């Protein structure tokens with residue numbers, strides 16, 4: 001009896017330690033970035049172009065560029081991903097072919113992002129001759145997050161009770177209408193939260209946009225989807241490695257990282273708020 | 285026999301889940317504006333037969349039908365027949381109440397709206413009529429905009445009946461509609477069935493022998509996928525033709 005209790009306590013202690021050390025590491029990381037980056041944050045930093053070989057001025061074009069790229073990726077990947085998920089889990093006859101497609105999608109999720117970058121370079125920039133631009137970058141990021149969106153959507157579709165489908169079909173409502181009016185609305189919150197989390201990750205990726213969209217420096221803001229843009233993750237990379245004045249830009253690097261992390265966490269926070277709101281309202 | 289007034293007939297129907305034969309040579313005649321009960325031990329194929337009558341089994345991969353199911357003169361399994369049309373005419377109420385997570389009003393109008401009932405007036409009339417037919421109107425007339433999920437189990441089941449009735453079907457299939465309900469809700473639904481048969485043909489699966497005896501005009505007894513006996517309810521429960529039927533209804537089965 002004693003021994004069993006001891007084992008239980010020991011086990012709990014280990015689990016608790018693991019959880020706390022992860023939380024501590026993340027906390028330390030965030031505090032470090034906050035402390036080092038907060039000094040750089042000012043209205044000027046957020047709203048102006050970089051100046052004097054990026055040692056002065058702000059990062060507004062990079063914020064805007066990241067926004068364009070991420071929004072573009074969502075616009076491309078969300079309909080495509082949701083449609084694929086609907087096909088995979090609602091229409092397709094479950095069998096070996098569908099299993100292979102699913103495994104393929106999962107593998108795609110594990111492909112390193114630099115590979116997506118090279119794929120985007122080959123297909124969009126070179127072959128389709130879009131050049132390095134918002135469109136190419138958004139398409140590449142879109143493909144990067146496609147597996148996440150398909151996965152999240154399939155999960156969400158599966159969580160809609162089968163009885164809802166039967167009820168609707170039993171009323172003489174077609175399969176398509178049933179999916180459109182019963183299944184999708186009930187799955188939508190799950191689809192959105194899953195997708196938003198994926199998108200947050202994509203916003204912070206450097207490799208996929210490095211060859212497809214991101215510019216070292218642009219004097220003007222983009223005027224169409226065929227223009228290059230600056231982007232936050234790439235800007236960090238540039239400031240930290242490729243500039244002539246790496247030491248002078250150090251505070252700006254931290255500031256940019258802080259903005260990027262805040263953006264990504266902000267997006268995640270939105271997803272979490274949506275999810276908890278839905279959990280509270282969940283009616284079945 | 286009773287062919288003159290029948291609305292659905294099954295002719296030598298075999299049904300397969302993959303290679304498993306769940307129904308064997310079932311030939312049956314369902315009479316119009318009557319209640320037919322299907323009874324038999326668990327797994328004998330009652331639900332399978334019921335779901336076969338409005339092509340709900342189509343939704344299960346790997347199923348196959350042999351024979352014919354004639355509904356008003358046409359075989360509903362003919363190529364070119366849209367199962368969606370069949371299900372509009374032959375409605376279904378399930379074992380577990382399954383309202384949509386919508387308001388009471390929207391639950392009822394969901395199907396009709398997709399079939400062209402657009403005007404608010406027509407919808408309101410339909411909601412009231414259907415709820416009255418399902419004897420639920422008095423209980424919910426002031427809370428039509430509340431979520432159907434907040435109703436009690438018995439109320440939810442009557443809502444599901446109202447929802448099916450709102451499609452103006454000819455036949456109503458009910459698969460153990462009261463097995464998840466308390467005795468009072470059960471009694472209400474049984475009363476309702478007696479009311480409804482004036483306008484609808486009802487086919488009901490039940491495990492409750494008293495229920496079959498109370499509500500139905502005809503009863504079919506199934507065992508291991510076969511229709512063992514099909515007779516007027518009174519006869520089947522008092523002087524069954526088959527020994528197996530007698531053993532089952534007297535509880536000496538085994």
Ligand SMILES: Nc1ncnc2c1ncn2[C@@H]1O[C@H](COP(=O)(O)OP(=O)(O)OP(=O)(O)O)[C@@H](O)[C@H]1O
Pocket residue numbers: 301304306324325326327328329330331332333344
């Ligand atoms: N989806 C399915 N796939 C394979 N076999 C099935 C499926 N559904 C039912 N069966 C089998 O078909 C037979 C008849 O099932 P059915 O559900 O029609 O029985 P039932 O008479 O309604 O039983 P119960 O009274 O328990 O509801 C059973 O042996 C069952 O295991």
Ligand SMILES: [Mg+2]
Pocket residue numbers: 330331332459489
């Ligand atoms: Mg059953």
